[in-house]
Amino acid sequence: DTAVSQTPKYLVTQMGNDKSIKCEQNLGHDTMYWYKQDSKKFLKIMFSYNNKELIINETVPNRFSPKSPDKAHLNLHINSLELGDSAVYFCASSRQGSPLHFGNGTRLTVT
Amino acid sequence: AQSVTQPDIHITVSEGASLELRCNYSYGATPYLFWYVQSPGQGLQLLLKYFSGDTLVQGIKGFEAEFKRSQSSFNLRKPSVHWSDAAEYFCASTPTDSWGKLQFGAGTQVVVTP
Numbered sequence: 001d002t003a004v005s006q007t008p009k010y011l012v013t014q015m016g017n018d019k020s021i022k023c024e025q026n027l028g029h030d031t032m033y034w035y036k037q038d039s040k041k042f043l044k045i046m047f048s049y050n051n052k053e054l055i056i057n058e059t060v061p062n063r064f065s066p067k068s069p070d071k072a073h074l075n076l077h078i079n080s081l082e083l084g085d086s087a088v089y090f091c092a093s094s095r096q097g098s099p100l101h102f103g104n105g106t107r108l109t110v111t
Numbered sequence: 112a113q114s115v116t117q118p119d120i121h122i123t124v125s126e127g128a129s130l131e132l133r134c135n136y137s138y139g140a141t142p143y144l145f146w147y148v149q150s151p152g153q154g155l156q157l158l159l160k161y162f163s164g165d166t167l168v169q170g171i172k173g174f175e176a177e178f179k180r181s182q183s184s185f186n187l188r189k190p191s192v193h194w195s196d197a198a199e200y201f202c203a204s205t206p207t208d209s210w211g212k213l214q215f216g217a218g219t220q221v222v223v224t225p
Contacts, residue, residue: 004154033211041149041199043215056212090154096210099145104154 003027004103006091012109013081021076021106023091030095031055032074034066037088037105046089049074081110113138115202117216124192125224132187132219134202142204144185145213146176149199158200161185172196197223 004025013019025032033056034046048056049068063079078085088107092100114137124130136142143162147155159170166178176187185202202216 031211035213041218043155043201043203043213045212048211056209092155092211094211097207099157099160100211100213101157102147102155 004091004093004101006089006103006106008106009104010107010109012111014111015081015083017081018077018079019081019108020078021089021091021108023074023076023103025072025091025093025101027093027101029093029098029101030071031093032068032071033092033094033100034074034076035090035092035102037090039087043090047074047076078108081108083110086110113142113204113206113214115204115214115216117200117202117219119219120217121220121222123222123224126194127191130187130189130192130196130221132200132202132221134185134187134216135183136185136202136204137183138204138206140207142185143207144176144178145203145205146170146174146185146187147201147203148172149201149218151198155201158187192221192223194223194225197221 006023031050033048037043046060047066052068065077068074088105090105091103094100116135145160146158158174159168161178199218201218203213205213
Protein backbone atom coordinates (compact mmCIF):
# COMPACT_ATOMS: atom_id res chain seq x y z
CA ASP A 1 0.00 0.00 0.00
CA THR A 2 1.39 3.35 -1.05
CA ALA A 3 1.49 5.73 1.91
CA VAL A 4 1.64 9.03 -0.01
CA SER A 5 0.55 8.80 -3.61
CA GLN A 6 0.63 11.50 -6.25
CA THR A 7 -0.87 11.62 -9.70
CA PRO A 8 0.20 12.01 -12.36
CA LYS A 9 3.83 10.91 -12.20
CA TYR A 10 4.68 12.87 -15.34
CA LEU A 11 2.93 15.94 -16.70
CA VAL A 12 3.91 17.63 -19.95
CA THR A 13 1.96 20.69 -20.97
CA GLN A 14 2.25 23.95 -22.82
CA MET A 15 2.73 27.43 -21.46
CA GLY A 16 -0.48 29.12 -20.45
CA ASN A 17 -2.35 25.93 -19.61
CA ASP A 18 -3.91 25.13 -16.23
CA LYS A 19 -3.09 21.82 -14.58
CA SER A 20 -3.62 19.99 -11.30
CA ILE A 21 -1.62 17.48 -9.33
CA LYS A 22 -3.40 15.26 -6.84
CA CYS A 23 -2.06 13.84 -3.61
CA GLU A 24 -3.51 11.37 -1.15
CA GLN A 25 -2.13 9.88 2.03
CA ASN A 26 -3.40 6.84 3.91
CA LEU A 27 -1.22 7.28 6.99
CA GLY A 28 -3.80 9.11 9.06
CA HIS A 29 -1.57 12.18 9.25
CA ASP A 30 -3.11 15.55 9.95
CA THR A 31 -0.64 17.70 8.02
CA MET A 32 0.17 17.65 4.32
CA TYR A 33 2.73 19.59 2.31
CA TRP A 34 3.82 20.54 -1.16
CA TYR A 35 7.51 20.84 -1.93
CA LYS A 36 9.17 21.91 -5.16
CA GLN A 37 12.46 20.47 -6.40
CA ASP A 38 14.11 22.58 -9.06
CA SER A 39 16.46 21.52 -11.82
CA LYS A 40 19.43 21.72 -9.42
CA LYS A 41 17.59 19.33 -7.09
CA PHE A 42 17.10 22.05 -4.48
CA LEU A 43 14.00 21.36 -2.37
CA LYS A 44 11.82 24.09 -0.96
CA ILE A 45 8.48 24.06 0.80
CA MET A 46 5.53 25.70 -0.92
CA PHE A 47 2.52 25.04 1.30
CA SER A 48 1.32 23.02 4.22
CA TYR A 49 -2.18 22.23 5.41
CA ASN A 50 -3.25 21.00 8.81
CA ASN A 51 -6.72 19.50 8.99
CA LYS A 52 -7.69 21.37 5.84
CA GLU A 53 -6.37 24.69 7.15
CA LEU A 54 -3.51 26.49 5.38
CA ILE A 55 -0.59 26.69 7.80
CA ILE A 56 2.46 27.49 5.71
CA ASN A 57 2.32 29.59 2.58
CA GLU A 58 5.74 30.45 1.29
CA THR A 59 6.46 33.08 -1.31
CA VAL A 60 4.76 31.29 -4.15
CA PRO A 61 3.06 33.00 -7.13
CA ASN A 62 -0.69 33.14 -6.65
CA ARG A 63 -1.01 31.08 -9.84
CA PHE A 64 -0.41 28.16 -7.47
CA SER A 65 -3.43 27.27 -5.37
CA PRO A 66 -3.52 24.33 -2.99
CA LYS A 67 -6.82 22.75 -2.12
CA SER A 68 -7.50 20.30 0.68
CA PRO A 69 -10.95 18.70 0.50
CA ASP A 70 -10.18 16.58 3.56
CA LYS A 71 -7.15 15.85 5.67
CA ALA A 72 -6.16 12.87 3.49
CA HIS A 73 -5.98 14.88 0.29
CA LEU A 74 -4.03 17.93 -0.83
CA ASN A 75 -4.19 18.95 -4.45
CA LEU A 76 -2.13 21.56 -6.25
CA HIS A 77 -3.66 23.60 -9.02
CA ILE A 78 -1.46 25.73 -11.23
CA ASN A 79 -2.87 28.40 -13.53
CA SER A 80 -1.23 29.93 -16.56
CA LEU A 81 1.78 27.66 -16.48
CA GLU A 82 5.17 29.20 -17.23
CA LEU A 83 8.43 27.66 -18.35
CA GLY A 84 9.92 28.31 -14.91
CA ASP A 85 7.29 26.11 -13.30
CA SER A 86 9.03 23.06 -14.72
CA ALA A 87 10.18 21.06 -11.71
CA VAL A 88 9.44 18.01 -9.65
CA TYR A 89 6.66 18.58 -7.14
CA PHE A 90 6.57 16.43 -4.04
CA CYS A 91 3.66 15.90 -1.73
CA ALA A 92 4.35 14.88 1.86
CA SER A 93 2.49 14.25 5.08
CA SER A 94 3.27 14.02 8.77
CA ARG A 95 1.99 14.22 12.27
CA GLN A 96 3.18 17.07 14.45
CA GLY A 97 6.63 16.18 15.72
CA SER A 98 7.13 13.26 13.36
CA PRO A 99 9.17 13.01 10.16
CA LEU A 100 7.63 13.80 6.81
CA HIS A 101 6.69 11.00 4.45
CA PHE A 102 7.10 11.95 0.83
CA GLY A 103 5.38 10.80 -2.31
CA ASN A 104 7.31 9.80 -5.42
CA GLY A 105 6.93 13.17 -7.05
CA THR A 106 5.33 14.62 -10.17
CA ARG A 107 7.69 15.76 -12.87
CA LEU A 108 6.11 18.78 -14.55
CA THR A 109 7.51 19.90 -17.88
CA VAL A 110 6.20 23.10 -19.41
CA THR A 111 6.97 23.60 -23.10
CA ALA B 112 17.19 31.69 10.46
CA GLN B 113 18.07 28.07 10.19
CA SER B 114 20.19 26.74 7.36
CA VAL B 115 21.66 23.43 6.35
CA THR B 116 24.87 23.01 4.37
CA GLN B 117 26.14 19.95 2.60
CA PRO B 118 29.68 20.81 1.53
CA ASP B 119 30.09 17.93 -0.90
CA ILE B 120 28.06 18.09 -4.09
CA HIS B 121 29.37 14.82 -5.44
CA ILE B 122 31.16 11.83 -3.91
CA THR B 123 32.46 8.75 -5.68
CA VAL B 124 33.08 5.65 -3.60
CA SER B 125 34.04 2.07 -4.40
CA GLU B 126 31.62 -0.70 -3.56
CA GLY B 127 32.51 -2.10 -0.16
CA ALA B 128 34.26 1.05 0.96
CA SER B 129 33.04 3.27 3.75
CA LEU B 130 31.03 6.41 3.13
CA GLU B 131 30.68 9.62 5.08
CA LEU B 132 28.46 12.50 4.01
CA ARG B 133 28.84 15.82 5.72
CA CYS B 134 26.07 18.07 6.98
CA ASN B 135 26.35 21.30 8.94
CA TYR B 136 23.43 23.17 10.40
CA SER B 137 22.91 26.66 11.66
CA TYR B 138 20.15 26.95 14.20
CA GLY B 139 19.90 28.66 17.54
CA ALA B 140 17.94 26.05 19.41
CA THR B 141 18.27 22.29 19.41
CA PRO B 142 17.68 21.28 15.84
CA TYR B 143 15.54 18.46 14.60
CA LEU B 144 17.64 16.80 11.91
CA PHE B 145 16.97 14.29 9.19
CA TRP B 146 18.71 12.46 6.41
CA TYR B 147 16.68 11.56 3.34
CA VAL B 148 17.73 9.56 0.28
CA GLN B 149 16.40 10.05 -3.22
CA SER B 150 17.04 7.28 -5.72
CA PRO B 151 16.78 8.21 -9.42
CA GLY B 152 13.19 8.97 -10.36
CA GLN B 153 11.99 8.24 -6.86
CA GLY B 154 10.70 10.18 -3.90
CA LEU B 155 12.47 10.99 -0.68
CA GLN B 156 12.92 8.18 1.79
CA LEU B 157 13.75 8.87 5.42
CA LEU B 158 17.01 7.24 6.48
CA LEU B 159 17.14 8.46 10.06
CA LYS B 160 16.36 11.33 12.36
CA TYR B 161 17.78 13.07 15.41
CA PHE B 162 15.50 14.79 17.89
CA SER B 163 17.33 14.43 21.20
CA GLY B 164 19.12 11.89 23.39
CA ASP B 165 21.80 9.57 22.09
CA THR B 166 23.88 11.49 19.60
CA LEU B 167 24.60 8.41 17.49
CA VAL B 168 21.46 7.38 15.67
CA GLN B 169 20.89 4.28 13.64
CA GLY B 170 18.81 4.29 10.51
CA ILE B 171 17.66 2.00 7.76
CA LYS B 172 19.86 0.33 5.15
CA GLY B 173 22.83 0.19 7.52
CA PHE B 174 23.24 3.97 7.82
CA GLU B 175 24.06 5.86 10.99
CA ALA B 176 24.60 9.51 11.81
CA GLU B 177 26.28 11.35 14.64
CA PHE B 178 25.07 14.65 16.03
CA LYS B 179 27.89 16.88 17.24
CA ARG B 180 26.67 20.10 18.75
CA SER B 181 30.18 21.52 19.14
CA GLN B 182 30.74 21.20 15.41
CA SER B 183 27.14 21.91 14.35
CA SER B 184 27.32 18.74 12.34
CA PHE B 185 25.16 15.72 11.62
CA ASN B 186 27.26 13.51 9.37
CA LEU B 187 25.92 10.36 7.77
CA ARG B 188 28.01 7.20 7.61
CA LYS B 189 27.90 3.71 6.25
CA PRO B 190 30.70 1.21 6.85
CA SER B 191 30.40 -0.63 3.54
CA VAL B 192 28.46 0.73 0.59
CA HIS B 193 26.51 -1.34 -1.87
CA TRP B 194 25.87 -0.46 -5.51
CA SER B 195 22.25 0.22 -4.56
CA ASP B 196 23.38 3.10 -2.33
CA ALA B 197 24.03 5.23 -5.39
CA ALA B 198 21.58 8.08 -4.95
CA GLU B 199 21.16 11.70 -3.88
CA TYR B 200 21.32 12.29 -0.14
CA PHE B 201 19.72 15.24 1.59
CA CYS B 202 20.23 16.55 5.08
CA ALA B 203 17.36 18.61 6.47
CA SER B 204 16.18 20.34 9.61
CA THR B 205 12.87 21.71 10.81
CA PRO B 206 11.96 24.31 13.42
CA THR B 207 9.60 23.18 16.16
CA ASP B 208 7.41 26.26 15.82
CA SER B 209 6.75 25.53 12.15
CA TRP B 210 6.94 21.77 12.05
CA GLY B 211 7.49 20.33 8.61
CA LYS B 212 8.98 23.49 7.13
CA LEU B 213 12.08 21.51 6.22
CA GLN B 214 15.22 23.38 5.34
CA PHE B 215 17.14 21.10 3.00
CA GLY B 216 20.80 21.05 2.14
CA ALA B 217 21.73 21.14 -1.52
CA GLY B 218 22.21 17.40 -1.59
CA THR B 219 25.18 15.10 -2.16
CA GLN B 220 25.19 12.79 -5.13
CA VAL B 221 26.83 9.46 -4.35
CA VAL B 222 28.25 7.39 -7.18
CA VAL B 223 29.30 3.81 -6.42
CA THR B 224 31.96 2.23 -8.61
CA PRO B 225 32.59 -1.51 -8.91
